[in-house]
Amino acid sequence: MGKLIYLDNAATTKTAPEVVEAMLPYFTEHFGNPSSVYSVGSSNKEVITKQRETIAKALGAKTDEIYFTAGGSESDNWALKATAEAYESKGKHIITTKIEHHAILHTGEYLEKRGYEVTYLDVDENGIVSPEAVEAAIRPDTILISVMFANNEIGTIEPIKEIGEIAHKHGILFHTDAVQAFGQVPINVDEMNIDMLSSSGHKLNGPKGIGFLYIRKGVKIRSFVHGGAQERKRRAGTENVPGIVGFGKAVELAVASMDDRIRKETELRDYAIARIEKEIPYCRLNGDRTRRLPNNINFSFRFVEGESLLIMLDMKGICASSGSACTSGSLDPSHVLLAIGLPHEIAHGSLRMTLSAETTKEEIDYTIDNLKEIVAHLRSMSPLYEDFMKKQK
Known part of the structure; x- marks a missing residue:
């Protein structure tokens, strides 16, 4: 095909022109510090408020409920650590899931040590957590429930509204890591009973290094950076x-194009899934078939090692991943795939492809044509596959 095919939009997206x-003007012309009293600085405070309004409207939130951060990981850390500190007099118990992003899991480990x-x-x-299981785990000392909106690896969308209802019924705060979902699917914090929500700009064609934490008015949560x-x-x-300006613009564009993107990406996603399942034997679709992000495709291929698969795809100009970008280079299989019941040897052979509005059917066909050849080639060198095929005869 002769060009780069980028299918790793869950890791990061291209910043929109x-x-x-x-x-650009805010690097050179309007560079003032918003806390300054002179106009070149103070005018930027109004600009920030405008972006806050844009983001709040996209969530059905109030403008003063949006707090800008450096990204999703900071927002997740803030939600858990500051809530734990603010509500420790009530209790020291938090509920989450085994498939959360490491920004949640590692923060949980940090809190456990304290x-x-x-x-x-x-x-x-x-990859779906049962609302009944969430309710069964609640204790008198539970202060927070944190469940991601959609999984970054397998794309499964969780029953957020139902979990939020349960949390509120028991007087417990509910946080969701919506880094993969915000700007991709509709979210309304009131309708979904969400008290706190994390997001990151670079996941929706915005810049890196910017995110926000939505904090519902009235939630008693401490400052995070002093x-x-x-x-x-x-x-x-x-x-x-x-x-902040870039994030606001990205949200504006995402909201305006959401319906068209969902339709197009879902169509391409399902087309790719159907081709892979039909044309590549001994594969498994990971994640819910319908309750998943429109752009997410995740497969495990038996008798194939994921890193070799990615390297050979890269040689064909195709960018994909085996899971979260935050665990790239790890020799351990994905904690998400292990949590949904995959054995180590199958979890190691996973491939995640995440589409964008710019992805074409031609690119998908080129990718799957090459994927078929690469999987066949890797299996031809696998003694395990050879033994397996002998047993099938």
């Missing part, structure tokens, strides 16, 4: 004005 254009208890719930074979009075005294530090 309109976003870059919107950001005397908190964290329950990590199982999921079913499609210093100045920025972000209404909850997150100190001079605001990343170009990043």
Whole structure:
């Protein structure tokens, strides 16, 4: 095909030209510190408020419920650590799942070392956590439930509204890591009973290094970064004005194009899944078949090692991944795939492809044509596959 085929949009996305254009003046002309009293700085405070309004509207939230951060991982850390500190007099128990992003899991481990208890719930074979299991795990000392909106590896969308209802029925705060979902699928924080929500700009064609934490008005949560009075005294530090402007523009574009993108990406996703299942034997679709992000395709191929698969795809100009970009280079199989019941040897042969609005059917066909050849080639060198095939005869 002679060009780069980028199928790793869950890891990061290309910054949209309109976003870059919107950001540029805030590096050179409108470079002032928003906390300054003179106009070249103070005018940027109004610009920040405008972006806050854009993001809040996309969530059905209030403008002053949006707090800018450096990204999704910071937002996740803030939600868990600051809630734990603020509500420790009520209890020290937190509920989450085994398939969360490591920004949640590792923060849970951090809190456990400091005397908190964290329950990590199982999921079913499609990666869905049962609302009944969430409710059964609640204790008198439970202060927070944190369940991701959609899984970053297998794309499964969780029953967020139902879990939020359960949390509120028991007077417990509910946080969701929506880094993969915000801007990709509709979210309304009131309708879905969400108290806190994390997001990151670079997952929806915005810049890196910017994110936000939605905090429902009335939620008692402590400051996370101490210093100045920025972000209404909850997150100190001079605001990343170009990043905030870029994030706001990216959200504006995402909202305007969402319906068309969902339709197009779902169609291409299902086409790719159908071709792979029909043309490549001994493969398994990971994640729920219908309750999944429109752009997510995740397969495990038996008798294939995932890293070799990725290297050979890269040689054909195809960018994909085996799971979360945050665990790239790890020799351990994906914790998500293990949690849905895959044995180690099958989990190691996984491939995640995540589409964008720019992905074409021609690119999908080229990718799957090459994928078939690469899987066949790798299996031809596998003694396990050879033994397996002998037993089938």
